[in-house]
Amino acid sequence: MDNNITVPKKTIFSGVQPSGNLTIGNYLGAIKNWTTLQNEYNCIYCVVDMHAITVRQVPADLRRRTYETLAIYIAAGLDPEKNTLFVQSHVPQHAVLAWDLGCFTMFGELSRMTQFKDKSRSNADNINSGLFTYPVLMAADILLYKTDLVPVGSDQKQHLELARDIAIRFNSIFSDTFTIPEGYIPKTGMRIMSLADPTKKMSKSDANPNASIGILDSKDDIIRKFKRAVTDSDTTIRYADGKDGINNLMNIYSCFTGKTYGEIEKEFDGRGYGDFKLAVGETVADSLSPLKTKFDTLMKDKAYLEDIMKNGAFSASRIAERTVSKVHKKLGFVVKS
Numbered sequence: 001m002d003n004n005i006t007v008p009k010k011t012i013f014s015g016v017q018p019s020g021n022l023t024i025g026n027y028l029g030a031i032k033n034w035t036t037l038q039n040e041y042n043c044i045y046c047v048v049d050m051h052a053i054t055v056r057q058v059p060a061d062l063r064r065r066t067y068e069t070l071a072i073y074i075a076a077g078l079d080p081e082k083n084t085l086f087v088q089s090h091v092p093q094h095a096v097l098a099w100d101l102g103c104f105t106m107f108g109e110l111s112r113m114t115q116f117k118d119k120s121r122s123n124a125d126n127i128n129s130g131l132f133t134y135p136v137l138m139a140a141d142i143l144l145y146k147t148d149l150v151p152v153g154s155d156q157k158q159h160l161e162l163a164r165d166i167a168i169r170f171n172s173i174f175s176d177t178f179t180i181p182e183g184y185i186p187k188t189g190m191r192i193m194s195l196a197d198p199t200k201k202m203s204k205s206d207a208n209p210n211a212s213i214g215i216l217d218s219k220d221d222i223i224r225k226f227k228r229a230v231t232d233s234d235t236t237i238r239y240a241d242g243k244d245g246i247n248n249l250m251n252i253y254s255c256f257t258g259k260t261y262g263e264i265e266k267e268f269d270g271r272g273y274g275d276f277k278l279a280v281g282e283t284v285a286d287s288l289s290p291l292k293t294k295f296d297t298l299m300k301d302k303a304y305l306e307d308i309m310k311n312g313a314f315s316a317s318r319i320a321e322r323t324v325s326k327v328h329k330k331l332g333f334v335v336k337s
């Protein structure tokens with residue numbers, strides 16, 4: 001038997017929008033899991049700046065956050081030597097394929113997207129067509145790279161299913177072209193809730209600064225926000241229906257410590273919410289502290305970050321160009337001579 005046969009690594013693609021201060025929701029639902037996949041998979045992680053402009057951005061903030069998001073990827077443990085890290089707008093094939101795929105996506109499908117409905121409500125004065133076709137661009141991101149797995153939080157499940165449907169539709173019309181991607185959604189951490197309203201997802205675009213914990217928040221801020229977290233009038237720390245606030249804190253604590261809910265209940269048996277909130281705050285702040293230190297160092301070296309962006313875009317473009325030219329041939333476009 002030939003032991004030298006190597007099975008090609010599966011490909012992973014994911015991204016975060018540089019549209020606000022990244023939260024522990026982004027960290028626990030996505031980035032933290034990415035770091036555990038880098039040895040086994042061919043990983044491509046993007047800073048999706050083109051998605052961010054579906055909502056008005058201050059240009060200087062968007063630019064700064066694009067650097068910051070890349071620095072967070074690296075500070076969280078993504079090795080730029082092992083992963084392809086790049087900025088979406090540096091690879092124009094994302095926009096090109098999005099146009100092509102848009103012609104295979106139905107108006108009705110896009111109208112059903114819950115994120116579109118939510119964002120239309122919160123940005124009623126700017127319901128632009130980019131907000132509507134956002135999931136098509138996301139499908140292009142994924143399908144450009146023959147992606148097998150997409151590690152995301154549960155809020156992206158609907159978009160991912162649409163990407164699969166578009167790929168299946170295209171393949172059935174034009175023969176096998178795209179790999180059909182699967183979601184990779186963590187059991188714990190897939191949906192971190194707001195501290196101000198634990199029935200709502202924690203979001204980097206929440207106007208209330210006390211609703212979310214930023215990955216880069218100071219220790220004092222983290223502890224203060226956890227102390228103010230909305231809970232309930234019960235006094236025991238246990239995971240149960242109707243205890244959304246406590247369930248969320250237990251989920252966060254479990255993600256950072258690896259402890260099960262049973263172990264957490266035992267640890268805080270006979271102790272009050274105040275003690276528990278303080279413990280969660282200290283644990284989160286201490287766990288994020290090394291990331292923050294590394295982030296500060298990286299942000300002092302813009303040239304290094306730009307080098308990574310450049311190399312990442314170069315590698316990503318090579319794959320993306322091949323996919324687009326294959327798609328264009330199948331569509332019947334004349335190949336440029």
Ligand code: TYM
Nearest residue numbers: 014015016017025026029030138141152153190191192202
């Ligand atoms: P974005 O920028 O809103 O969020 C980035 C990642 O963080 C996850 N996430 C959460 N997970 C758990 N709890 C939360 N409260 C929470 N909030 C956010 C998201 O699920 C996501 O994984 N459309 C995407 C970005 C994107 C993308 C892609 C992702 C564009 N193209 C292609 C994967 C593949 C988005 O808006 O993520």
